[in-house]
Amino acid sequence: QQPVQSPQAVILREGEDAVINCSSSKALYSVHWYRQKHGEAPVFLMILLKGGEQKGHEKISASFNEKKQQSSLYLTASQLSYSGTYFCGSNFGNEKLTFGTGTRLTIIP
Amino acid sequence: DAGVIQSPRHEVTEMGQEVTLRCKPISGHNSLFWYRQTMMRGLELLIYFNNNVPIDDSGMPEDRFSAKMPNASFSTLKIQPSEPRDSAVYFCASSLGHSGANVLTFGAGSRLTVL
Numbered sequence: 001q002q003p004v005q006s007p008q009a010v011i012l013r014e015g016e017d018a019v020i021n022c023s024s025s026k027a028l029y030s031v032h033w034y035r036q037k038h039g040e041a042p043v044f045l046m047i048l049l050k051g052g053e054q055k056g057h058e059k060i061s062a063s064f065n066e067k068k069q070q071s072s073l074y075l076t077a078s079q080l081s082y083s084g085t086y087f088c089g090s091n092f093g094n095e096k097l098t099f100g101t102g103t104r105l106t107i108i109p
Numbered sequence: 110d111a112g113v114i115q116s117p118r119h120e121v122t123e124m125g126q127e128v129t130l131r132c133k134p135i136s137g138h139n140s141l142f143w144y145r146q147t148m149m150r151g152l153e154l155l156i157y158f159n160n161n162v163p164i165d166d167s168g169m170p171e172d173r174f175s176a177k178m179p180n181a182s183f184s185t186l187k188i189q190p191s192e193p194r195d196s197a198v199y200f201c202a203s204s205l206g207h208s209g210a211n212v213l214t215f216g217a218g219s220r221l222t223v224l
Contacts, residue, residue, distance in 0.1 A: 002151075029208070029209040030209040030210060032212075032213075034213075040217075041200060041215035041216060041217055041218055042152070042200070042213075042215050043215070044212050044213065044214070047210060047212065049209070049210060087151075087152060089213075091209035092209065093208065093209050094164075094208070094209065095140045095157060095159055095164070095204065095206070095208070095209075095211055096154065096157060096164075096165055097142070097154070097209075097213060098154060099144075099151060099152040099154075100151070101151045102151055102152075
């Protein structure tokens with residue numbers, strides 16, 4: 001029940017926008033997004049709960065389509081600090097979180 | 110709070126040796142997770158505990174792997190005997206909550222190399 005992420009990798013110039021997608025084959029309770037920089041641990045970005053409550057940072061936001069069991073992460077006006085690997089995590093109502101294979105984002109000046 | 114603390118940060122061992130990885134979760138957190146990260150398989154959930162009780166160990170690769178949580182502030186992941194294919198970064202994470210809204214805080218990881 002590992003979620004599927006796309007694309008696998010993205011290269012952007014600073015200031016450009018990106019969208020990362022995550023889909024599940026099973027009905028989701030929540031979707032979590034984490035970012036991992038090289039050599040570091042994953043860090044929580046945001047969570048989207050079934051029922052529509054959405055959280056986000058200033059230029060990083062996300063949506064959750066419950067009918068399609070899909071979530072998308074939007075990064076606008078990307079900054080160099082956004083580089084890293086983004087993981088979505090699928091949750092089905094308990095504490096267990098299963099991560100997708102990741103999307104590697106590279107921002108170049 | 111010091112966050113989730115893992116030790117050792119790096120471990121190099123020879124095939125057949127026993128390896129023990131340690132984790133101290135954030136005080137007050139009631140769930141603890143062990144993940145393994147490799148290039149081929151990504152971030153895999155091995156096992157998780159809630160209130161010190163193992164809830165789901167379906168991700169544990171085989172009997173060579175075992176995990177314990179004797180109290181709320183300590184957990185171990187043991188590999189005996191170790192094999193080269195066990196080489197990976199092992200992350201421990203903890204969270205507070207009982208539902209899918211719990212946020213995981215990860216430790217810095219333990220990088221294991223089995224020769």
